[in-house]
Amino acid sequence: MGDHEETAATYDAARYDRPSVTVDVVIFTLIERELHVLLVQRKRWPYEGSWAIPGGFINMDESLEQAARRELEEETGVRDLYIEQLFTFGDVGRDPRTRVISVAYIALVRFDAQHLRVSEESHDVRWFPVSALTRDLAFDHEQILAFAVSRLRSKLEYTTLAFQLLPELFSILELKHIYEQILGEKLDKGNFYRKIKEAGLLEETTHMREGRGRPTRLWRFKPDRAGDKQFVFRWREDRGGIAKDTK
Amino acid sequence: MGDHEETAATYDAARYDRPSVTVDVVIFTLIERELHVLLVQRKRWPYEGSWAIPGGFINMDESLEQAARRELEEETGVRDLYIEQLFTFGDVGRDPRTRVISVAYIALVRFDAQHLRVSEESHDVRWFPVSALTRDLAFDHEQILAFAVSRLRSKLEYTTLAFQLLPELFSILELKHIYEQILGEKLDKGNFYRKIKEAGLLEETTHMREGRGRPTRLWRFKPDRAGDKQFVFRWREDRGGIAKDTK
DNA sequence: TTTAATAGTGTTTATTGTACACTATTTTAG
DNA sequence: CTAAAATAGTGTACAATAAACACTATTAAA
Numbered sequence: 036m037g038d039h040e041e042t043a044a045t046y047d048a049a050r051y052d053r054p055s056v057t058v059d060v061v062i063f064t065l066i067e068r069e070l071h072v073l074l075v076q077r078k079r080w081p082y083e084g085s086w087a088i089p090g091g092f093i094n095m096d097e098s099l100e101q102a103a104r105r106e107l108e109e110e111t112g113v114r115d116l117y118i119e120q121l122f123t124f125g126d127v128g129r130d131p132r133t134r135v136i137s138v139a140y141i142a143l144v145r146f147d148a149q150h151l152r153v154s155e156e157s158h159d160v161r162w163f164p165v166s167a168l169t170r171d172l173a174f175d176h177e178q179i180l181a182f183a184v185s186r187l188r189s190k191l192e193y194t195t196l197a198f199q200l201l202p203e204l205f206s207i208l209e210l211k212h213i214y215e216q217i218l219g220e221k222l223d224k225g226n227f228y229r230k231i232k233e234a235g236l237l238e239e240t241t242h243m244r245e246g247r248g249r250p251t252r253l254w255r256f257k258p259d260r261a262g263d264k265q266f267v268f269r270w271r272e273d274r275g276g277i278a279k280d281t282k
Numbered sequence: 283m284g285d286h287e288e289t290a291a292t293y294d295a296a297r298y299d300r301p302s303v304t305v306d307v308v309i310f311t312l313i314e315r316e317l318h319v320l321l322v323q324r325k326r327w328p329y330e331g332s333w334a335i336p337g338g339f340i341n342m343d344e345s346l347e348q349a350a351r352r353e354l355e356e357e358t359g360v361r362d363l364y365i366e367q368l369f370t371f372g373d374v375g376r377d378p379r380t381r382v383i384s385v386a387y388i389a390l391v392r393f394d395a396q397h398l399r400v401s402e403e404s405h406d407v408r409w410f411p412v413s414a415l416t417r418d419l420a421f422d423h424e425q426i427l428a429f430a431v432s433r434l435r436s437k438l439e440y441t442t443l444a445f446q447l448l449p450e451l452f453s454i455l456e457l458k459h460i461y462e463q464i465l466g467e468k469l470d471k472g473n474f475y476r477k478i479k480e481a482g483l484l485e486e487t488t489h490m491r492e493g494r495g496r497p498t499r500l501w502r503f504k505p506d507r508a509g510d511k512q513f514v515f516r517w518r519e520d521r522g523g524i525a526k527d528t529k
Numbered sequence: 530t531t532t533a534a535t536a537g538t539g540t541t542t543a544t545t546g547t548a549c550a551c552t553a554t555t556t557t558a559g
Numbered sequence: 560c561t562a563a564a565a566t567a568g569t570g571t572a573c574a575a576t577a578a579a580c581a582c583t584a585t586t587a588a589a
Contacts, residue, residue: 099372123370125346138370248535249585495566496554
């Protein structure tokens with residue numbers, strides 16, 4: 036979340052007659068096969084020293100999504116990634132400075148050790164494993180983060196979102212591992228192989244990767260399916276929960 | 283959408299250095315077994331005379347959802363209904379007056395012929411069938427409406443949302459008809475009976491309703507399931523699109 | 530050369546969806 | 560008064576999918 040150049044002492048809420056609008060971006064990545072989220076440590080009041088979801092005030096000449104991408108690049112240097120609006124948080128007391136309405140986004144990036152950089156606004160920027168997040172976050176950011184994780188999990192069941200977390204070439208079992216991480220449960224190997232192949236989303240390559248056991252074949256997503264970063268694939272076929280009448 | 287007391291001539295955009303925030307509420311109901319949406323006819327510039335989704339600027343001391351409920355009551359007199367945040371629209375040029383960010387909500391109401399009333403802000407308020415909406419709406423409201431209809435359809439597949447459109451007592455075939463209306467396809471009678479009963483959401487009553495053929499039994503939603511207005515029921519059982527391993 | 534480790538395939542059974550035929554109870558038309 | 564039309568509701572057989580899990584394959588390391 037962005038900052039005014041002020042402190043509790045100098046701050047005068049009555050000055051403002053309109054809410055401020057910010058974008059907050061919950062950025063996920065996969066590090067060592069585990070889901071992580073990016074947080075920044077705040078430098079200024081309020082919540083000085085607390086960890087927070089990166090974000091900031093929107094400019095008057097940019098769309099919400101543009102603002103989200105800009106903030107993201109400012110905090111992390113990442114560009115051209117998958118981003119999606121999550122929810123808008125606007126309760127009255129959520130920011131002690133003034134009425135702040137936050138449009139929250141979810142972003143998914145492939146982990147790249149280089150790209151982390153600390154902006155002027157914060158003490159530190161760091162990836163945290165989602166599984167170990169009991170720490171107190173600034174503002175209502177715990178709530179936003181919980182909401183983002185929940186949404187990510189449920190969307191994975193019927194979308195190709197997980198693709199955004201993978202490198203270009205990957206094995207089917209790596210993909211399975213991502214699903215397990217995010218869904219939080221073990222999946223059956225054989226059934227996963229069958230499903231993912233039947234879906235026709237993957238393209239076999241000649242590349243193999245060697246490891247401790249049998250080498251694994253590498254695949255890529257078919258460009259026409261993965262390229263547009265849209266939700267194309269439903270794990271759960273749309274056979275209709277309510278029985279259809281095809282007559 | 284709310285209004286300033288100004289016209290194109292008196293309007294001075296430079297005066298504003300922050301975006302305005304509005305809530306817009308897409309209100310659905312079922313009239314004569316057909317899905318309708320509530321629109322208001324604008325009285326003032328911009329888009330004077332055009333039909334628009336009801337909404338208005340938020341107050342500084344109310345949450346977003348409170349604002350949505352307030353606007354809704356001001357326009358229609360309806361209270362205590364189902365409401366859910368849809369999406370936040372914030373493109374730069376969407377309102378000629380100034381930068382306006384609209385948090386859009388979906389509301390579902392039971393149709394009640396009395397409750398419509400025209401506010402001071404508008405010429406007219408009227409229900410329009412969703413199927414026949416080619417007319418030009420104000421601002422980007424066509425886009426918002428299309429998004430709302432699409433979201434409503436997809437949510438119906440795994441939620442109990444449709445319940446909000448029904449009177450307290452209803453027949454199973456009436457419920458089926460709502461699903462058909464909103465999903466836009468015919469459903470099989472027998473399968474629908476079986477599914478809805480197995481779900482254990484309905485409570486049989488002794489009431490019957492007579493019509494032209496055999497009288498039909500009336501049901502109600504079990505209070506513990508329907509009462510909290512939460513999404514409890516999934517049409518599509520969560521058997522896991524991705525094969526689970528229950529070991 | 531055996532074993533451990535990882536990759537990948539096949540098959541069987543249980544569950545659920547789909548289509549559609551059938552029965553039931555009322556009003557209306559002749 | 561009776562037959563037909565209209566609407567309500569049930570039953571069943573078959574197809575499609577999910578779930579469980581046993582099996583084979585190919586490599587490195589012991």
